[in-house]
Amino acid sequence: MAETLWDNLVPYYGGPLSGRIYLAYSDTDSVFIKIFTKDLVGNLTSPTLRPIIDFSNWDPIKYPHLINSQKKNEFGRLKNELGSDTFIELIAASPKCYCVVTQNEKLKKAAKGTSKHLMKKYLTAERFKEAVFEGRVIKTTTNAIRSLKLKLYTMEVVRIAISGVSDKVYIFDDGITTLPLGHYKIEEMK
Structure with a gap:
């Protein structure tokens, strides 16, 4: 998880000193990340980040194009435990x-x-x-x-x-x- 986060998400937002990404909380198996962006969905669906994100618990009515059940709970993917919230x-x-x-x-x-x-x-x-x-x-x-x-x-x-x-x-x-x-x-x- 840490490797996925640091190798993909952090460089995409300009590194920890950019002021665009902030690690708010971490534990053994989870992290809370604060991201400063005007279009989070657009960022997460970019060709750089989409391969590492698990969208399986997002609202299927609002985001039908993101749901891919084949990628659900795949090891190494980042998942928003709050879904699309x-x-x-x-x-x-x-x-x-x-x-x-x-x-x-x-x-x-x-x-x-x-x-x-x-x-x-x-x-x-x-x-x-x-x-x-x-x-x-x-x-x-x-x-x-x-x-x-x-x-x-x-x-x-x-x-x-x-x-x-x-x-x-x-x-x-x-x-x-x-x-x-x-x-x-x-x-x-x-």
Whole structure:
């Protein structure tokens, strides 16, 4: 994925210093990229980029010419998890914990270890913002049935759903800029 991104998408937009492409968030198997362009669909369907993009989840009524089921989920292709929708706001609290607000006002949320039911009911964009910008820890409570030595117990489980605290990166005073722990530039940037 990184090779596809860096060898194709980044050079097309003029490199990371061009101001036209920005890596907003990345995780093990996903990236959120902010692209500054007037015609995103035109760019993605250009002869340079079309071979690396998977359009299988785009709106088939609005974009019938882009859908190619033979290329669906093909390894090495970039896929917009939001389909033909685009994100207008990304609130990334920590790895595998983010909220995306789309152009059509839908939310795509991820919070590792939190059930979909609790995410839908309690974890709003505002809650993610509280965790990131105010340093709050958002917890969820669920009831669970557990077995211990062949006896069943019901228990209340409290988990951290959203936390802006990370033990993998150094977060600078602006609350947004980060570097991996141990990075050589941390001391000179403090």
